[in-house]
Structures are given as C-alpha cells and as structure tokens.
Amino acid sequence: MKEIEGKTTSGGKILLGAFLLLILSAVIFGIGVYKEFNVLIVLGIVLCVVFIFILPGFFTIQPNQAMVLILFGKYTGTIKKEGWHWANPFYSKKKISLRSRNINGEKIKVNDEMGNPIEIAAVIVWRVENTVEAIFDVDNYVDYVNVQSESALRHLAGMYPYDNTEDTHTISLRGSTDEVAEALKNELQQRLGKAGVIVEEARLSHLAYAPEIAAAMLQRQQAAAIIAARQKIVEGAVGMVQMALTKLSENEIVELDEERKAAMVSNLLVVLCGERNTQPVINTGTLHN
Incomplete structure (x- = not known):
C-alpha cells in the first residue's frame, strides 16, 4: 500500500x-x-x-x-x-512512532560455517519509514522486527567461519567486523523492508565460542600463535646466519670449508632459535679442536 x-x-x-x-x-x-x-x-x-x-x-x-x-x-x-x-x-x-529504536539482542547459540557452536548477539538501530506497511502489511511490526532480527543473525552466523584457520583472506566473523556488519544490515533490510522499516545500523555486540569448546579453541589459537612466532624467529635466524657468512667471506676474516660452515650454521641457529639463553664455551685450542 x-x-x-x-x-x-x-x-x-x-x-x-x-x-x-x-x-x-x-x-x-x-x-x-x-x-x-x-x-x-x-x-x-x-x-x-x-x-x-x-x-x-x-x-x-x-x-x-x-x-x-x-x-x-x-x-x-x-x-x-x-x-x-x-x-x-x-x-x-x-x-x-517514527523515532529510531534499539534492539540489544540476547546471546544466541548457533553453528558457524565450520559447524562450531558459537555465541553471538547484535545491536540493531531501526525506525519506521512507511506507516502504511508497518500497520497493515504485518500483524505487529515490533514483534516482526524482533523475530526477523534473530532469524537474520542466525542465518548470517552460518554463512561465515568464526575465525580464519589459515593465512587466507576469507571473511570471518571475528576478523571482518565491518564486512559482517554490512552483510547483517543488508540481510535485515531485505527482511524488514516489507514492514516499512529502515535499518540504520547493525553490529555484532557479542561473539565467542560456546563454553563446551571454548577451552579447546583457546588451545588451538595459542598453538597457532606459537607456530607463527616460531616461523618468524626461524626466518630471522636464517637471514642473520646468511648475513654472517656473507660478511665473513667478503671481509676475508676467516676461510671456512663446507663442514665448518655447516657447524657454524648449526651453532648459530641453536643460539638464535633456542627458547633459553645458551651458555658459551670458549675454545682455547685451534679451529679444528
């Protein structure tokens, strides 16, 4: 109408x-x-x-x-x-009323794209634009907005993973907040447009793994962080070893055969990549002793 x-x-x-x-x-x-x-x-x-x-x-x-x-x-x-x-x-x-209204949604438990149970909630700002559609096209436009908001949030949560498990550019609920908020707003507008409602803003207010898997997911995140940190350390250590060998050769400080280079590389990697401080050993003999 x-x-x-x-x-x-x-x-x-x-x-x-x-x-x-x-x-x-x-x-x-x-x-x-x-x-x-x-x-x-x-x-x-x-x-x-x-x-x-x-x-x-x-x-x-x-x-x-x-x-x-x-x-x-x-x-x-x-x-x-x-x-x-x-x-x-x-x-x-x-x-x-034509004034803007807030919906501070309750936490709901859903499954993300990977099937992991998560807890999610959203804050939605909306207002009535077309009074005829709000009154005559739906039975109760306030209840309609509340029900459709929860339905849209459940649908959105199943479209994306909670987090990226690999170094990819896939949109995730935790890592792509702006994209997820825009997708939620568009989803709500499609659903609520028939009730004469304009969605002004929609954002996630709560996002977490469900309690039954929170501990396991925390361990996975910690392991991923440790692996990423060790990769950076190894990359830096290899670069430092390469620079040390290059400087020794360019400045003609010492001539090392392949066996001694391998031993030096091994020692430097142990020193640079080790989790604990190394104890130096002074060699008072010759290079080959």
Whole structure:
C-alpha cells in the first residue's frame, strides 16, 4: 500500500468554534426553558450533542510521530505534521512512532560455517519509514522486527567461519567486523523492508565460542600463535646466519670449508632459535679442536 498524506483541520480553530457552539446551545436552551418553547429546548440539546460529538476528533502529534487515519476500515491518510489537529470523529486513529529504536539482542547459540557452536548477539538501530506497511502489511511490526532480527543473525552466523584457520583472506566473523556488519544490515533490510522499516545500523555486540569448546579453541589459537612466532624467529635466524657468512667471506676474516660452515650454521641457529639463553664455551685450542 502507498502512504498518502491525510487531511485535518487546526485543533485551535475547531475548539474555538466548539465553545461558541456550546455557548449558543446553552443560550438557546435557557431561552426555551424560560419561555417554555419546546422547539428551542430540543435545539439547545441537539447543539450540545453536536459539541460532545466534536470532542473525540481532537488529537496531538509530537515530533517524529505519525497518526494513521482509518474510516470504517478504509485507510484515508497519514498525518506526520506535529501539532494539535482535528479530524472526522468517526476516524479510527493509530499512533505510530517514527523515532529510531534499539534492539540489544540476547546471546544466541548457533553453528558457524565450520559447524562450531558459537555465541553471538547484535545491536540493531531501526525506525519506521512507511506507516502504511508497518500497520497493515504485518500483524505487529515490533514483534516482526524482533523475530526477523534473530532469524537474520542466525542465518548470517552460518554463512561465515568464526575465525580464519589459515593465512587466507576469507571473511570471518571475528576478523571482518565491518564486512559482517554490512552483510547483517543488508540481510535485515531485505527482511524488514516489507514492514516499512529502515535499518540504520547493525553490529555484532557479542561473539565467542560456546563454553563446551571454548577451552579447546583457546588451545588451538595459542598453538597457532606459537607456530607463527616460531616461523618468524626461524626466518630471522636464517637471514642473520646468511648475513654472517656473507660478511665473513667478503671481509676475508676467516676461510671456512663446507663442514665448518655447516657447524657454524648449526651453532648459530641453536643460539638464535633456542627458547633459553645458551651458555658459551670458549675454545682455547685451534679451529679444528
């Protein structure tokens, strides 16, 4: 359904006219009673009933609020202009907020792309854009947003791994927060668009392995970190050994045969790659002793 602008009248003008009508009805009723003229009495009562009938037509709208007007089941328009309004008293009125709202989702347990159980939660900022779709296309737009938000988060979690297990550029929930947030926002917008809702922001607020595998995954992460660190150490040590041999040869400090080079390389790698400080041994003999 297409949203259309409703038509109302200023509440102040109608209120002034209503009070004048009330005064007129009181005067006519009083004259009728005084002169015992039944026609004036009836006219005064009718004018008083009209005054009472006018009162339900008044309503106010605050900034970032809207009022949907319905006449005998037919949508007639939406009022978004703040102020005091008056409309046909037969209108059914549904007030709806256009302000931004937050959903601080509860932690839910799902499986990521690799099948690992994880805990995940999201914070979502949304607002109503189309009042007609929010009122008439879904039963309760607030419940609809809550249910679809959880469904979208579960679907998103199953699309990506929790973390990259190898040195790749694959998008992961932990390592690609911006990409995951954008994907979640797009997923929510597709689902909530039919309810006239605009998703302004969506981000993960909690992400962790489930308790039953958290310890094992922590050990795997620690092992991966140790391996990565040792690789850097070995690469640096090999470079240092190569530089030492090159400098010795270029400066003609000592001439080493292949066997002595191998021994020197072995000793330097032990010193550079060892986890503990080495204890030096001074050789007081010749190079070959």
